[in-house]
Amino acid sequence: MTLRPGSLAFLIIAIAALGTQGLCYAQAPTKQVYVYIDSVMAADTNEGTDPRLSPMDKKLRGLFGFSTYSLIGHIEGETSCGKMIAFALPGGKILHVQPRAIDNDMIAMEIVLFDGTRPMMTTDLKLKNNGTLIVGGPRYETGMMIISIGASTSGAQPGGTHSAMQAQVAGTPGESAAH
Amino acid sequence: MAECGEISVMLGAFEDSELEPNEMQEVAFHLARCESCTGILADYSTLGRNLRSISVEPKLAGFSSAVIARVERLPQPAHIRIARFFRRQMDSLGAGLAWGGAVAAAAVLTIILMTPYAEQFARKGAGSGTSVADATHEAVPAPNQIASSSGNEPTMADNDSQAVISRLESPNRSVAVWSEPRRDTTVIWLPDQP
Numbered sequence: 001m002t003l004r005p006g007s008l009a010f011l012i013i014a015i016a017a018l019g020t021q022g023l024c025y026a027q028a029p030t031k032q033v034y035v036y037i038d039s040v041m042a043a044d045t046n047e048g049t050d051p052r053l054s055p056m057d058k059k060l061r062g063l064f065g066f067s068t069y070s071l072i073g074h075i076e077g078e079t080s081c082g083k084m085i086a087f088a089l090p091g092g093k094i095l096h097v098q099p100r101a102i103d104n105d106m107i108a109m110e111i112v113l114f115d116g117t118r119p120m121m122t123t124d125l126k127l128k129n130n131g132t133l134i135v136g137g138p139r140y141e142t143g144m145m146i147i148s149i150g151a152s153t154s155g156a157q158p159g160g161t162h163s164a165m166q167a168q169v170a171g172t173p174g175e176s177a178a179h
Numbered sequence: 180m181a182e183c184g185e186i187s188v189m190l191g192a193f194e195d196s197e198l199e200p201n202e203m204q205e206v207a208f209h210l211a212r213c214e215s216c217t218g219i220l221a222d223y224s225t226l227g228r229n230l231r232s233i234s235v236e237p238k239l240a241g242f243s244s245a246v247i248a249r250v251e252r253l254p255q256p257a258h259i260r261i262a263r264f265f266r267r268q269m270d271s272l273g274a275g276l277a278w279g280g281a282v283a284a285a286a287v288l289t290i291i292l293m294t295p296y297a298e299q300f301a302r303k304g305a306g307s308g309t310s311v312a313d314a315t316h317e318a319v320p321a322p323n324q325i326a327s328s329s330g331n332e333p334t335m336a337d338n339d340s341q342a343v344i345s346r347l348e349s350p351n352r353s354v355a356v357w358s359e360p361r362r363d364t365t366v367i368w369l370p371d372q373p
Contacts, residue, residue, distance in 0.1 A: 063359050063366060106343070113369075121354065121369055124346040131341030137369035144370075 032080050033099040033107055036150040039073035039089050042066040042136070043143025056148065063134065068143065078155075089147065091140045092116050097149065105129045107151045127151050181209055186216050194223045341365060 040053060040060070047068040049057045060069050072090045079085040084098035094114040101108045106126040113121045113135060120138070127133055129152060136146040186209045192198050193206045210217050255263075342365035344356060355368040 059364060062361065063364060120351065121347070121349040121367065123344055123348070123367065125342050125344040125365075128341040132364055133342045134364055134366045135369065136366060137371065139371045 031102050031153050032078055032155075033102070033109075034076065034078050034152045034155045035085060035087075035097050035099075036076045036148075036152070037074070037087050037089065037095060038071065038148040038150075039075075040146040040148065041068075041070045041072045041090075041140050041143050042146050043068040043070075043141075045142060060146070064136070064146070066143065069146075072140070072145075089145075091138065091145055093120075093138065093145070093147075095147065095149070097151075099151070100124075102129075102153060107153065109151065111135075111149065113147075129153050181205060183209075183213060183216055186210075186213070187219060190216065190220050191223055194220060194227060 038053075038056070040050075040056075042060070042064055044066055045068045047070070049060070049069045050071045052071045053060065053069050057069070060066075075087050075089070077085045077087065079097070079099060081099045081101055084096055087095040087097070089095055092115065094116075096112040096114070097109055098111075099107055099109045103126065106128055108124070108126045111121075111123050111125065111133070112119055115138065121135065125133065127149075130150070132148050132150040134146060134148050136144060138145045186206055189198060189202060189206050193203065196203070198206065210220060341363050342358075344365065344367075347354065347356060347367065349369060351369050353370050356365065357368075358365045
C-alpha cells in the first residue's frame with residue numbers, strides 16, 4: 001500500500017480539525033450550571049438520621065462518625081460560567097460559588113465560604129459533573145455543620161437529598177450577585 | 180479543378196478523415212460541385228455505418244490484467260526477480276514510514292490541541308498529593324468524629340474523587356482535605372479554632 005502526499009496532508013488536517021472541534025466543545029462557555037447546597041447538622045446525640053437525608057445517609061455515615069444527622073437547610077440556584085451565585089446558609093454562613101469553565105465532564109469553580117463577613121475558606125477546584133464536595137467542621141448549635149455542595153450542568157441534583165425536602169425545609173433562596 | 184477519377188480514389192480516406200488538410204479541402208471543394216462523387220461518398224458512409232452496426236466488439240473486460248498476469252508468469256532472469264523483490268519491499272517500507280510519520284504528526288497535533296486535558300491527566304497521574312497541590316495550609320488529621328477508613332482505603336484526597344482541588348486557602352490552620360473513594364466524595368474539614 002502506498003500513501004500519496006495528498007492523503008497524508010488530508011489525514012493530518014482531518015485529525016487536527018477533529019481535535020480543535022473537541023477543544024471548542026469542551027470550552028463552550030454558555031452552559032448553565034445548577035448548584036445544590038444541603039446544610040446538615042451532625043451531632044453525637046443518638047437521634048439517628050433525618051429521613052430527608054436518606055439518600056445521603058450511607059455517604060454521611062461512611063465519611064463521619066456522628067450519631068445524628070439533621071437537615072437544616074436546602075438551597076439551590078442556577079448560574080453560568082463566570083457568574084457568581086451567593087447562598088445564605090444557616091448559622092450566618094454565606095457561600096459564594098462561581099463556575100469558571102466546563103472542561104469535559106468537570107466543572108471548574110471557585111468556592112468561598114464566609115462566616116458572616118469573614119472568609120473561612122477559598123478554594124479553586126474542578127468538580128465532576130453531578131458530583132459533590134463536602135465542607136464540614138464549623139460548629140452549629142449542639143454539633144457541627146456539614147455543607148454538601150453539588151453541581152450539575154443538566155439540572156439533575158447530584159446524589160442529593162430527598163425530593164420532598166425542598167418543600168419541607170425553609171431555605172433562603174439563592175441569589176445571583178456579581179462581585 | 181480535379182477530375183472525378185482523381186477524387187474518387189480519395190473518397191474513402193475523406194470519409195475517414197485521413198487525408199492531409201489540403202487534400203481534404205480539395206475533395207470538399209470538388210464534392211460541392213459534383214453530384215456523382217457526392218453519391219459515391221454517401222454510399223461509402225452508408226456502407227461504413229452498416230459494417231459498424233453488424234460487427235461484434237470482443238469483450239475486453241479483464242484482458243489487460245490477464246495479459247499482465249501472463250507476462251508475470253513468464254520465467255524471469257534471477258537478477259530481475261531479486262530487483263523486483265527489493266523494489267516491493269522498499270515500497271512497503273516507504274508506505275509504512277509515511278503512515279508512521281502521519282500518525283506521529285497527528286499525535287503531536289492532538290497533544291498540542293488537547294493540552295488542558297494533558298495537564299489534567301498529568302496531574303491525576305502525579306498521585307494523591309496533587310489533589311491539594313496549592314493548599315495554603317498543611318493538612319492535618321481529621322477530628323475524632325471522622326469515621327476511620329478501612330485498611331486499604333486512602334485517607335487523603337484521592338484520584339477517584341469527584342473533585343480536584345487546585346487551591347485551598349483558609350486562615351484556619353487546622354483545615355484538612357481528604358477523599359473517600361468508595362463514596363466518591365472529597366471533604367474539606369474546617370474545624371472551629373479554639
